[in-house]
Amino acid sequence: MKPGYSLMKHYLQFKDLRAEEYAYLFERTRIIKTRFKNYEKYQPLVDRTLAMIFEKASTRTRVSFEAGMYQMGGSVVHLTTGDSQLGRAEPVEDSARVISRMVDLVMIRTYEQTKIERFAAHSRVPVINGLTNEFHPCQILADLYTYIEHRGDIRGKVVAWVGDGNNMANTWLQAAEVLGFTVHVSTPGGYEVDPQVAGIGDRSCFKVFADPLQACRGAALVTTDVWTSMGYEAENEARVKAFARWCVDSRMMAAAAPDALFMHCLPAHRGEEVAAEVIDGAQSVVWDEAENRMHVQKALMEYLLLGRIG
Numbered sequence: 108m109k110p111g112y113s114l115m116k117h118y119l120q121f122k123d124l125r126a127e128e129y130a131y132l133f134e135r136t137r138i139i140k141t142r143f144k145n146y147e148k149y150q151p152l153v154d155r156t157l158a159m160i161f162e163k164a165s166t167r168t169r170v171s172f173e174a175g176m177y178q179m180g181g182s183v184v185h186l187t188t189g190d191s192q193l194g195r196a197e198p199v200e201d202s203a204r205v206i207s208r209m210v211d212l213v214m215i216r217t218y219e220q221t222k223i224e225r226f227a228a229h230s231r232v233p234v235i236n237g238l239t240n241e242f243h244p245c246q247i248l249a250d251l252y253t254y255i256e257h258r259g260d261i262r263g264k265v266v267a268w269v270g271d272g273n274n275m276a277n278t279w280l281q282a283a284e285v286l287g288f289t290v291h292v293s294t295p296g297g298y299e300v301d302p303q304v305a306g307i308g309d310r311s312c313f314k315v316f317a318d319p320l321q322a323c324r325g326a327a328l329v330t331t332d333v334w335t336s337m338g339y340e341a342e343n344e345a346r347v348k349a350f351a352r353w354c355v356d357s358r359m360m361a362a363a364a365p366d367a368l369f370m371h372c373l374p375a376h377r378g379e380e381v382a383a384e385v386i387d388g389a390q391s392v393v394w395d396e397a398e399n400r401m402h403v404q405k406a407l408m409e410y411l412l413l414g415r416i417g
């Protein structure tokens with residue numbers, strides 16, 4: 108490990124950073140992305156190592172962190188439950204103590220948020236949430252950057268959430284509270300967001316709608332996610348029945364603002380939570396959104412390891 112930023116910060120949920128830190132991160136993202144697009148080398152993390160621990164599957168999170176770290180001059184170590192002692196019941200606290208003596212940064216994708224919190228409490232280095240049952244802050248960071256890139260400031264705008272009251276929905280609520288916008292949430296009965304689980308203090312940052320079409324009215328951004336998240340596969344049959352009306356289609360997009368964007372964290376299921384005409388249509392920015400995972404996470408890793416640049 109190299110000496111770095113003296114005030115260690117973890118990124119376990121969206122509200123771990125303040126609005127002015129997000130403004131800084133979005134500006135760093137713009138600079139880092141521009142350099143990347145111009146084939147300019149930018150390697151502030153030479154000799155730094157990121158450990159990535161996956162207890163659930165991933166395509167985007169793995170590729171974006173791994174490619175991003177290499178581009179910044181660092182290296183990565185990839186661990187899964189199946190190929191490490193994590194799958195053989197080594198306590199998470201012991202794993203944290205050991206891994207964090209050897210690397211500079213840890214990203215974890217796991218089940219309960221409490222697990223990543225226990226890891227962070229025993230880690231000598233910053234820990235990043237790469238998705239838990241409760242939150243997915245790196246994804247919302249990318250979504251917000253994508254919105255800003257296409258449309259500018261999100262403050263005061265309406266984001267429509269159509270679907271499960273899951274990790275993505277919870278993180279949108281935290282983002283609304285931190286950055287000052289409103290989320291119109293429509294979920295089937297029994298799958299509502301729980302403000303306590305979402306960890307928000309101000310309930311005025313979201314409004315609940317029984318009808319997904321009404322939630323989309325006037326929205327600047329319409330977004331959704333799979334009906335069945337990882338870890339909930341046993342509920343799939345019941346969910347397919349309950350969520351049938353929560354498919355973002357062209358009627359919902361027509362109810363939104365004329366210049367509304369569509370986002371989905373991916374992977375998507377066309378014909379379930381989103382109609383093909385929407386995700387493959389002109390208002391969809393899902394490919395920019397996926398690419399931006401890498402750019403925002405490069406800015407995040409730079410910030411957690413080096414603090415503010417300049």
Ligand code: CP
Binds near residue numbers: 164167
């Ligand atoms: N959106 C997202 O986190 O994708 P992966 O599950 O492929 O990492």
Ligand code: NVA
Binds near residue numbers: 332335
């Ligand atoms: N809500 C989904 C997001 C996948 C990126 C899940 O947790 O499986």
